[in-house]
Every structure is written in structure tokens, then in C-alpha cells.
Amino acid sequence: MTVVFVHGNPEVAQIWDPLRAELGLESVALSPPGFGAPVPAGFDATSDSYAAWLVGELERFDEPVDLIGHDWGGGHVMRAATRRPDLVRRMVTDIAGCGDIEYVWHDMAQIWQQPGEGEAFFEAMAAVPSDQRVAGYVAAGMSPEGALACAEAAGPDMATCVLALYRSAMQPKMAEWADEYAALPERPATLVVIATDDHYTGGEVLARRTADRWGAEVAMLDGLGHWWMMQDPARGASMLRHFLVD
Secondary structure, X not given: OOEEEEOOOOOOHHHHHHHHHHHOOOEEEEOOEOOOEOOOOOOOOOHHHHHHHHHHHHOOOOOOEEEXXXXXXXXXXXXXXXXXXXXXXXXXXXXXXXXXXXXXXXXXXXXXXXXXXXXXXXXXXXXXXXXXXXXXXHHHOOOHHHHHHHHHHOOHHHHHHHHHHHHOOOOOHHHHHHHHHHOOOOOXXXXXXXXXXXXXXXXXXXXXXXXXXXXXXXXXXXXXXXXXXXXXXXXXXXXXXXXXXX
């Protein structure tokens, strides 16, 4: 059984490296277009397009996979599993709270969702030296190695994809997509990860409400934040191994 990891924004696949090493299972880390991977011609970077991209990647495997998503990767895995549940044995997301109708996008996302304001944001970011960007990511919870990899991947393609992706997902879209997953006659076994210091994804109350709608298990990561897989890879791997193997 292959474990497939999918990251989000503003990330690249290297964020998973320490956790994958600790996990000790056969795994791959997929990079969504624009986030460490080239953007194909004609790709519009909406959530629908990322869901279709991920389904295409999963179709390459010989059997259903264990699918793990972080940040927007958590949205991609949910939407891919909704479209093709037959391709997924188990699904893990750490942004289930975003699927609650009461979820409000965080401040930066709201800027990105506004035409003009989002473009101005990334124009300003382009002028920030790479070392300052790395320092900002580390201060927010990334490891130095992960922060450097993410900073090096930043550029016009990522910015364009961020704007299109977030604008395609203005509420109530996230709640509607979570409802679609809940409405599946048969869902993959599902785990909702709740990092208690993650301030981007709605918090424990909203995440638990979504987990209840999905009939999902819940795993708490007390004291860890949005980038839990870099903050404590051994603990994250233990949590995942318990769900995937035990």
C-alpha cells in the first residue's frame, strides 16, 4: 500500500521529508502545479482543476492509496476522494474546519481573494529578499530546511496559482465541497488531524463538526501549529502510523 502526500500553499514537497523518513512506509509526495511543479499549458489553477489533476495522478497507481493532505493539499485530497473514492483506501486532512459553514477565510486569504489587492500583495512579496522570507516562514513554524525550499520555489507561477485557487474557493464553496464528501454512499476511512495551534483552519470546534459529518476519526496534536509535520515529525508519523497500520 502506497502512502501519497499532497502539500499546499506556499509549500513544496520537501516539507514532508522528515515525517516520511520517520513513518517508514512506502510513500510518495506529489507536487500540485505551481507549488514545486510546472504549470501545464491551459491549467487555470482552480480547485476543480486541482481535483482533476490529483485524480489523474491517483489513476497511475495499481491499487487504492492512503491519501494525506496538508493545507490546500487537504482540500485537494478531499475533492479527489469525492470524485473517485475507489482510488482511495484512507484519507487524511488537517483542514477539515475549513469545510464548516461558519469557517471564515484567514486575513491573507481574504486579501488574495480580492482582485487588485491580491496582485498587489504578491508584487510586494516579490521585493522581499529570500533570506527575510525564510526567516518569516521559520517564525511561523516551518523548519529552516523546509522554509528555504519553500522560499526558493516562490515566484510568479505560484502567485498566479494562489490567486486563482483561493478565488475559486470563496465560501460557501468549502462547505459545499465538504457536504459532497459527506454525501458519498461509501467514504474512505477518514482521519481529521487537529493541530491545536493552527490558526488558519478554523480551530477544533469547526474541525470536529466536519469530522462528525464525515464519520471520521479525530487525532489531536496538542501544542503544534500549521506546519506540524516539520515541528515534530516523529509525533506526526506516530499519529499517521496508528491510523494507517495499527
